[in-house]
Amino acid sequence: MxxxxxxxxxxxxxxxxxxxxxxxxxxxxxxxxxxxxxxxxxxxxxxxxxxxxxxxxxxxxxxxxxxxxxxxxxxxxxxxxxxxxxxxxxxxxxxxxxxxxxxxxxxxxxxxxxPAVLRRGRLIVTASTSGAGPSAASALIRELDERFGDEYETYAEFLYFMRKKVRETVIEPETRHRLMRKLAETDILDQIRQDTFVPWSETEAAAWIEREREE
CATH class of the missing domain: 3.40.50.720 (NAD(P)-binding Rossmann-like Domain)
Incomplete structure (x- = not known):
């Protein structure tokens, strides 16, 4: 194979x-x-x-x-x-x-x-059977399409925005990685799903980075 x-x-x-x-x-x-x-x-x-x-x-x-x-x-x-x-x-x-x-x-x-592809803005999910059965991969993507809603497009844009800010303000690679892991542990995705999320401003993003990098 x-x-x-x-x-x-x-x-x-x-x-x-x-x-x-x-x-x-x-x-x-x-x-x-x-x-x-x-x-x-x-x-x-x-x-x-x-x-x-x-x-x-x-x-x-x-x-x-x-x-x-x-x-x-x-x-x-x-x-x-x-x-x-x-x-x-x-x-x-x-x-x-x-x-x-x-x-x-x-x-x-x-x-x-x-592969078969599901796109939600910057989020791209793929599935493949390594050529064995493309229709099966397409069926799996259809299932994932029901699971991953439009909230993932907003979430991916937020992560992109924050990753860019982290790279602009933090030099140390280890600190960058720690901050991005910390960000993934927040409840931002749940807020987006509940329609309570308010996009962070440049000032709010900078404040979060400074607060979390010191911990």
Missing amino acids: TEYMPIMLDVRDMRVLVVGGGRIAGRKARQLAEAGADITLISPEAEPEIRELEAAGTLRWLRREASEEDVDGYRIVYAASGDETLNERIAEAARRQGALVNAASRAQAGNFIH
Whole structure:
């Protein structure tokens, strides 16, 4: 069994190639565009979603069949055409070039897969069966969707705000870690759930940091 390593990847301005013009390729292209990738898509035809992305200037669409030579210079390659043989040729060529490769028709042909995802603002929860059953992972995410409500988006924003303030005002790494652990022990999430939470001001955040760092 392949042992996958979970990772969160910043793809802003990263050169990414998508081979294929169907529904799967369109979904991948949309996700990449939202993450700020520099996208080139190769396919003779394309779904409306891809045409919309091209019209918006968020990807370049080359209207032709892809070949192995097209993978040169790309750090991430999606082999997402409806032709399994083409996908495997593209995936093999991209792997030889040292690229990260996702193969839609057969996961083993690539070297990374996408998990099912639940987003609540800055909070991202993922689930994967390592390629064994993507539908099962999606079902688990649907269950988590019922558990993690919109309050987690507010909570994650609060933690981001406080982490930034802690890093700005505290030099010692150990103290930073202790403060963030202490913050996680507060009842802020319960306050958000009960609709009694009032966002902290810069002054209140600074006062909390000074008070807690001295303990």
